[in-house]
Amino acid sequence: MEVIKMELMKADVTVVGGGIAGICAAIAAARQGLQVSLINDRPVLGGNASSEVRVHINGSAYLGNSPSYYAREGGLVEELKLKIFHYNPLYNKKLMLSLSDMVLLDMVYDEPNISLFLNTCVHETGMENGRIKWVEGLQLASERKFRFESPTYIDCSGDGIVGYQAGAHFRWGREAKHEYKEELAPEVADHYTMGDTILFQARDVNYSVPYKRPGFAYDITKLEFFDSIRKGLNHRSFPRKINGLGGLWWLEYGGHMDIIKNNEDIALELRKLVYGIWDYIKNSGEFDDVDNLILDYVCPIPGKRESRRFIGEHMLSQNDLTAKPHFEDAVSVGGWYMDLHANKGIYDEGPATAWNFVPGLYNIPFRSLFSRNIPNLMFAGRNISATHVAFGSTRVMATCGCMGQAVGTAAALCVKYETDPADIVKAHMDELQTQLLRDGQTIVGLQEQLDPYFADGLTMRASSQRSYEHLHPTEEISLEKALCLVLPIQTSVAESVQIKIKNRSEHSETLQVKLFGGERKENYIPASELKDYHLLISAGHDDWITLDLGCKKPADDKIYIVLEGPASLAVHGNEEKLSGAVSFHYRPEVPSRLKKLNKSICFKDLLPSQNMYNPQNVVNGFSRPYGLPNGWISERSEGQEWLEFVFASPKNLDEIHLVFNSQLNLEHFDDPIEPLIQDYDVTLTLEDGTESEINIRGNYLSLNKHQVHAKGVTRIRFDFSATYGSPYYEVFAVKFFAPKNAK
Template sequence: MGSKRTERYDVVVCGGGLAGFCAAVAAARQGASVCIVQERPVFGGNSSSEIRVTPHGTAQFHAYARETGIISELLVEERAANHEKVRENGWTNSVWDMTMYNMAVSTPNLTFRLNTTVTDVVMDGPREIRAVKARVAGAETELTIEGKVFIDSTGDGVVADRAGCESRWGTESRAEFGEPHAPLQASGATMGSSIHFRAKDMGRPVPFRAPEWAVKHEDPAYFYKQGRHFYDLVSGYWWIEIGVPWNTIYDNEDIRHELTRHTLGIWDWIKNRDPELKEKAAHYALDWIGQVPGKRESRRIIGRYFMTEHDPANRTVFPDEIAYGGWFIDLHTAGGLLAPTAEPSSAEGYSETSEYAVKSYCGPYGIPLRIMLPKDVDNLMTAGRNVSVSHAALGTVRVMATTALMGQAAGTAAAIALRDGIAFADLPDARIKDVQQQLLRDGCFLPNVRNEDPADLARTARAEAGSAELVYGAGPDSRDRTGGFRPIAALEEVPEPLTERRGQWIAVGADEIRAISVCLSNGTGSDQTVEAVLQPVDHIWDYRAEAHPPLASATLVVPPGRKRWIEWPVGLRASEGLVSGRYVRLDLKANPNVEWHMAGTVLPGHVSAFEMGGGRMRRYRDGGTLSFRIEPPQPAYGASNVLSGVARPYDYTNVWRSDPAQPLPQWVGLQWETPRRIGRVELSFPGHLFREYHGYPPFYRDPQCPEEYAIEAYANGQWQELVRVSGNYRQRRGHDIPGGVDATRLRVVVYATNGDPSAAVAEIRCYGS
């Protein structure tokens, strides 16, 4: 007969991928009782060790755009603990599973049900869910899980579908929304599912014999002329993908079997058939093949807003912004391995300047809460790839780090709605500022929202510091201070001809720029000229080549020779439009006979880009700093940055950094005219932002992050140490002050970092007892 149980919670989250997991943790942290129902034995969905797709996100294409919040907490912990490097696919191990499991176990108010599949929905009228029915695998147990609100993060929209919500499937026609990526005719075609493999170097020749039922490959053109690249022999390939003619939900088992046949056939091609690859793979043995297909697309649940590709492409500003994205509009060819070519960008060799690349590059852009509010059910939210978007828009919002942000927003919004007795439909108008401010307080970033938390006592203070770093610039011979997080390829000296317009963001902290110098090479036998332009920009992702009228322009003469510093006496002052506390961008226009060299280090917040076409720019190489010098040196890392309301480089550097020439300890602090009662201090540190997760080595601890620090308060005429922390590598820390303290000053003293000679803090928040 089995066991039957009924359980009751405030919030029920269905689906334990990154979106559902972040939703559950966020709601629980806000005080709601939460149950997360996950049909697999581990959390993580496509990112788990069962499927092994490593999380991608906005920082793959935009410097300093890595997702923060719960997903960042997880990734920082995983890198600090994991002995293996991050590979594209197939390499995820159980350290990641246990990182998520540990957070779930350690989160108060959170209950989880693993190996548990949602089978049905119990409605309370046509517009409200009362409970979900679920079955625990291998336990002969049926659960009825009642809740006040529900979050569908199943990917397939199982709960929403059972509840009667309208959904879309397949591809819209171009005529419906005028989307550039949409085909002329609508169809039921979806992006496919993938499985991955892992191979191991055995140190000796290892044979491989494919079973008879494996796919046999004989034609090299299938791989080399159709965009199926063998970029790494030890990990799987995203292009081992199949969808059409199968249905990604109902035919999931058929897809799994077909993918297994193809994977074995591809490994057979590598080991036994390809003349070059079989030599490289001679010592490799097939170590693991996934047997859970990782899905990209199925149902999309229609919400109170329907997002099309015009929104990310045009960076629509939504009043109910609760997350952001920035992956390109990445639409895999329907059919995958059965189609004539792989995903279009791959098929054209990942060109950064093709017509397809120009129309596909987007972001960072805001995401509205309304795409997660199904229009047909009042106490249901969605989070993940099942949100209310077109097929084309799904190409960018579907990547896991982006869905994790949506999940945290959903969990936060659900808890706030319950706390305040607000209907989901009213959240975008009645409580959106509360949701946004809570997300910022919890470490998230929103492109169009700043810290305006009225409870944050730091906002009434004045910032001060013992010292602050100046921006002098950096050159090709500057020492890399990133502690090895930059890929070796980013540090290699390669030819860098100015084949296109290139730009370098420079933070302005003074009321004048007397001169700027750039390090250029001229390999010809005669003088070359380069047109230079200095113009204001809105932020570090303002990719418009000519967004504003230039502040200054000049023609630079570059004599023959290597690495010459060419000076431009700009002579620009505030009276001529220079604004302190903002960025300017130094652009050099194209001259392929001239090289502009990268700096040997990254100056925090100083990024670079190049014109990709159509008056649009994109990140240059890894987005690091191009060689420049500036006079006078700019005070761009002052104490006031900890109160800017933004905890990362964006519209300015938004970080305090101490003078690296002065020894640690160094401090930054706050001062009030009258005492404030402080019961909690919350800190954001720099680091873990510049590159995507894939760029960080095993056991990584960001050098910019303080390793040892203290919080001190000035009370009763003396400094008192309230908190002392050592061994830190986390980007965000919150500290309760037992009993509170009445203080006119508070400071953070950094005694040691994880490698950076400068102490650094991005944000300080203070709250009452």
Template sequence: MEQMLEKQYDFVVVGGGLGGICAAIAAARGGIRTALVHNRPVLGGNASSEMRMHICGADHHMSRPDARETGILEEILLENKRRNPEMIYPIFDAVLWEKVHYQEKLELYLNTQMTDVVCDGEKITAICAEQLTTEKKFYIKANMFLDGTGDGVLGAKAGAEYRIGREAKRQYNEELAPEEGDHCTMGNSLMFSARDMGHPVPFVKPFWANTYTEEQLKFRDHSDVTSGYWWIELGGGEKRTIEDAELLRDELLKAVYGVWDHIKNGGSHGAGCMELEWVGFLPGKRESRRLIGDYVLTEHDCLGEQNFPDTVAYGGWPMDIHTVEGFLNEEDDPTVWNKVNGIYPIPYRCLYSSNIKNLFLGGRAISCTHVAFSSTRVMATCAVAGQAAGVAAAIALKKGCTPSGVLEFIDELQQELLKQDCYLPGVRNTDPKDLARTMKVSASDQTEGCPPENVVNGTARSEGGASNCWRASIEGKPVITLTAEQPMLVKQIRLTLDSNLSREITPSINRAVLKRQEMNPPSELIRNYTVEFFLNGNSVKRLSRESMGQRLQIIGLEDEIRCDSVSIRAESTYGSPLACIFEIRLYAGEECGK
């Protein structure tokens, strides 16, 4: 038998979609040795160059103000916006790879397929994996694991409880559920993109492609001929999204080329000069297994009917329930958009297995019903839930407890997530280690409704009509100052700037989605600023900084500075006439964290 290379970590994440990426980075930044095992050559899952789906979330394509997800996802997307303004997908692949590959305490295994799971009773002890490019086989041990595979493969192999299909209406009293439960799931989609060549381009239909008429496509909008259609969807009924994945890929190729033939050769669609630029060969999968945690999120929770003491993430995408059999169902709308009431909280109890004691749940396989899943499955929601699980893993390792045991430290988990610029509905910054919370705040200038005191009010984004920020005209290079009653030692400053959480910043192949974005970093962001420390009215240190297009600014100092006031002067923005800061935090040396 070929010998396996044995590896040991604190935490292993299997699956490198956005949920897995954010979980792995968060855990590593929390100080624990982490591995991310991914079976594809690029990271990002449905958001990668292999599938090219835009990253949807609670803002529902800018229809809900101030709802965009922040945290590690925001950090990644803002970096991509700065470095990749044309939104080229292979460049986004590199941004994701860089974030993971160069993260301290995080080791990345690409092209590595998990082949088996080793358990000791109700705990996972190791996974077996094979790296296809190097022909190496690994035996990877860890204290805790996270299933970010999308299909719940790790959990299923470990014996975790899971479900496939739709629950009956009576099981959770869900109005949107069918009368009787079944195995039906939403299907897989294959995307394409096209470009205008500036001259007529013919299209020769492959002999194997399908043929479609305008009547067959009457419920499926195909007026935008530049990008793929999510409604080219198959599977989830007679054909299963896992077991029949290869067959579904073949049938989806026939459908994509058939739809393109209809656009080019089946009537007037304004596509005479258009040419297929890219067609995916890896379908994006919506639904398969859903792993079960200590709480199952339901339709009622998505409607905001319950608050949770263990809120660690949020959703807000509509309950977007696709028709059974997808594209095969020509006489039905491809989806029904069931609105949710604003954003809704997601409890921590949805993020770990109910019966495998050291397994976290991530990505689209978190604990929820089919109806709730139709909202939580989108990638931005997966990302913030993944970050919550990663931070929880770091806490569990340090406390010596299981994932469920972190419930005893839920306040610590929530406060750490807020510190990392994650938004939690109903939870405010009460961090006793944040020196700024007790300081007096003043400013040289302000706009109406945006006083300087807002930067310490505990909420780092606009919410419910409240600005929760300090704003002032950038023309005068305004200054905001925090003053303490007694001298203090400061080792780190955290600023939360304005990156306009009402506007999309996602990569996309859809021209309409890209057109409504700014090409460069959000104009509302402060670009250059200075930080100055004072003691008894005298300046003791002055720093000049560039935000590098990031919302969260973490300024670490080599040595603690003794001071009694700190000032931040906004020097310039990326285009806005107003400077804006949502939150200022100050920490002493031992309280800085990662």
């Protein structure tokens, strides 16, 4: 009998887990020059985002409802999302998900430094002197056995298989309220986690198809909690949404059990429920228009929410998410609500989850991403060092991917300095954060400094510059519900602004104007009232009026103008977006929770005048709105526009990065990303007068990197010729990088 031989795989870093966190960790490390072993126990990449499980890649933008507004993550998660949308615009409808698998595979296969091991289950971890020495994996289908060795290991396996086998300290269940002073925690600690869900998908085949419930499935009408299911299905409206349905996220089970040990029992219970519910939908007579529907897909494995959470040097808690203390070692962001599901899932009484408010983006410290007792172990994903309450926010996949990018980048520094993650915090955080920002990672409040080598004597010009006003009103927006217009302010005071308002009644009406200031630059939250007054709008009035502002610039650089009045009053607006200036429904009972308007209130003649979209902004160190819009915008144009940079003396240039507007207020895309720049040319002029040119057509990414390796550059010109629909060209940042030996 032939014995399976062990194959030794050596790398600079071993990443276990091919979900979004593991993919981002592996790619980040590979792009820093590391040799990476990426191990995944499934045949496809993506974890819960794969075509097997079919969960959306949600994150800090909170489905487009974040009070930080421009909240979608940058970096590798942004790249991944934009690539999925480019190749699979039907992704958000949960169709053609195999194309999403293809995008993830393509991103990994495109990195020559990554060795990918699919269908490989890690079953043993070897230790030496308290450090991980190796992990072993079995690839069942090929009957191959591997031993993976590297100085650093990253556990992105979700359940934390490597950390568990290595003896890393971990938490399970819910912490007691007193442990971290969390209001949302229970009085007494327990073993409850969030449960699993099996999603499913339906399809209309245009002819009648019968359905017979399998013998193992439940007759759900006989279950004690049938009324809860019946209510959740929302009978008559449900079939109108069911074609292409991605399942019922609230169909959850297992949080009161050992979610790992009882995995197969939990999966069977969920299958009994899924097939039983479909029987009820098809055969109960309670639903309209279901005859032509088939159960097109049932996920073969449950989507798991929670199990082990490892303990790092910092345990992220509820107060870190709400009070947002400053972390010197901040490396990524989160922003999803603290979404805490019912302990027993569908078997629990009451709501399926509690959506606990998070006031916008928060930073995640690097100390929460490595083990406190296994020195060469990092982790990213749902197994990070966070309490159960904080985990309710950090567990979503886009947030996990950003943490993956952070640890993958940190792994490169561990190799560079032959050290462990804890020492990176002590000695190399500036270098880690600088590299993360360079690669597009979002870290709240951190600013990239323009290299003095390029800044000294640099001059910038643009073909045009958009005025800070929002004209071209196309529709009336009633004040039946209060509205808020948010205007970023550069100057130390704001005096007045004009809006266009219409009184549709036959008598005078009163417009109430309230002015607020904010506290945090990343947020759009009216916090402190500055002024409150009334204006009488005459009958039939339909013109511009001047609003008195008369206030100092608030701490967050934004003035919040709240407009209240009867339904007969309406302000003029349109559907165009102006970066920085945001309009939304104002709800005085919950002013911190934005209710999107999806329209923009028109304004003009803001005094003092603001030089808001100056080309100088693209080198101010911010790559997205933060207080101010932080970008250049051209005038309305049907042709080409340009940006030009001239150096006082010739420069050696290694790399150029450009950051475009990809609608960071959205979580997902169903339509073209209109302001994204599609076609442009880069022209380098050298000191001898010669020129070299880069031509880009069909760009679909927000961060564009160009390796130029040019010596003696005196001028750089960017000619922009097409967007995906916007009449304006918009650039958030332009970054220049010199060769290491250039200075």
